[in-house]
Amino acid sequence: xxxxxxxxxxxxxxxxxxxxxxxxxxxxxxxxxxxxxxxxxxxxxxxxxxxxxxxxxxxxxxxxxxxxxxxxxxxxxxxxxxxxxxxxxxxxxxxxxxxxxxxxxxxxxxxxxxxxxxxxxxxxxxxxxxxxxxxxxxxxxxxxxxxxxxxxxxxxxxxxxxxxxxxxxxxxxxxxxxxxxxxxxxxxxxxxxxxxxxxxxxxxxxxxxxxxxxxxxxxxxxxxxxxxxxxxxxxxxxxxxxxxxxxxxxxxxxxxxxxxxxxxxxxxxxxxxxxxxxxxxxxxxxxx
Numbered sequence: 001x002x003x004x005x006x007x008x009x010x011x012x013x014x015x016x017x018x019x020x021x022x023x024x025x026x027x028x029x030x031x032x033x034x035x036x037x038x039x040x041x042x043x044x045x046x047x048x049x050x051x052x053x054x055x056x057x058x059x060x061x062x063x064x065x066x067x068x069x070x071x072x073x074x075x076x077x078x079x080x081x082x083x084x085x086x087x088x089x090x091x092x093x094x095x096x097x098x099x100x101x102x103x104x105x106x107x108x109x110x111x112x113x114x115x116x117x118x119x120x121x122x123x124x125x126x127x128x129x130x131x132x133x134x135x136x137x138x139x140x141x142x143x144x145x146x147x148x149x150x151x152x153x154x155x156x157x158x159x160x161x162x163x164x165x166x167x168x169x170x171x172x173x174x175x176x177x178x179x180x181x182x183x184x185x186x187x188x189x190x191x192x193x194x195x196x197x198x199x200x201x202x203x204x205x206x207x208x209x210x211x212x213x214x215x216x217x218x219x220x221x222x223x224x225x226x227x228x229x230x231x232x233x234x235x236x237x238x239x240x241x242x243x244x245x246x247x248x249x250x251x252x253x254x255x256x257x258x259x260x261x262x263x264x265x266x267x268x269x270x271x272x273x274x275x276x277x278x279x280x281x282x283x284x285x286x287x288x
Contacts, residue, residue: 004215006185006208007120007156008228009061012077014221015211017048017063024211025065027204029073031177032116032131032152039067064096070111072096077185079228081121089117089151097148112148118185119155130158131178154178160186167197174199184208259286 004011016025026039033039045064062076074096078085097113124132132153136146159182160170167190170183180200184191193206217225255276262272269283 003189004212004225005229006188006212007077008079008225009077010217010221010225010228011212011215012118013048013061013063014215015208016075017044017046017061019044019047021207021211024204024208025063025075027177028181029065029075029116031181032154033114033150037071037112037114037150039071039073042067042073045072062092072100072111072113073116074113075116075118077118077120079120081123085117085119085123089115089153093149093151110148112150115151117151117153119153120157122155122157123153124155128158130155130182154182156182156186166190171197171199180205188212256286259283263287 006012006015015021016028022042022044025044026042029042030038042065045066046062048061062074065073065075067073074092076092093113093115096115097110100110100113101107134151134153135144136149137144159173159179162169165187167187170187170190174180174183180202183200184205188209191200191205191209193209196206255278259272259276259278259282262276263283263286269280272278272283273280
């Protein structure tokens with residue numbers, strides 16, 4: 001069987017959402033959040049439990065954690081595009097924030113809540129960056145007043161969307177610690193602990209690769225994994241077909257542009273056909 005994909009939520013939580021791999025979650029969070037929100041240690045609020053998963057296959061496989069300073073984190077990886085994902089992300093943040101406060105407790109006890117959404121699709125087409133950070137700010141001045149709300153979106157497709165890329169292509173993109181984790185999440189199939197390039201050679205990444213290599217699933221986990229993996233394969237196949245169609249359409253358009261220029265130059269239809277591969281009939285239509 002091929003190596004398990006960490007982009008599938010079941011595998012993602014088995015890697016980052018268990019006590020023995022807490023160091024990996026800390027490293028992932030710290031690669032995403034600002035310097036002031038860096039985590040030294042944390043408590044998993046919903047650690048992954050195979051028994052609970054077996055009883056409830058439909059459970060949401062997000063990861064909730066609390067830092068030693070009280071800040072709350074919700075980390076989720078999402079395979080397939082869903083309508084109104086922005087509303088879902090905001091709803092998750094609201095639950096994370098309000099769950100802190102018990103009845104009759106003071107609002108001053110509320111700590112900052114940070115939502116981190118790792119997406120295997122493009123959710124914000126208007127943004128070129130793969131990592132975007134959202135706050136509530138004043139419309140005109142940009143003043144940050146409601147400081148407890150922070151949402152991160154990380155769109156994996158904007159980091160790499162080419163299954164044919166080699167390790168050397170990925171290395172060129174690695175500029176920071178978050179890029180290291182994205183290399184793991186998107187192209188772990190290229191990574192080997194005994195042959196990592198210097199920029200990827202760190203203990204947390206090596207541990208994550210080893211965890212992935214020895215990971216075992218229960219029957220229920222395997223069923224969920226295969227079902228979610230199917231989404232990845234369908235999406236990858238669709239993208240491949242779309243890419244091939246786009247390239248073919250691009251080549252056809254290029255031929256037409258060349259043919260039009262050659263017609264302006266006064267070349268015969270036969271010469272234009274030989275140069276572009278278009279038929280005489282297609283060239284005559286361009287004349288019309």
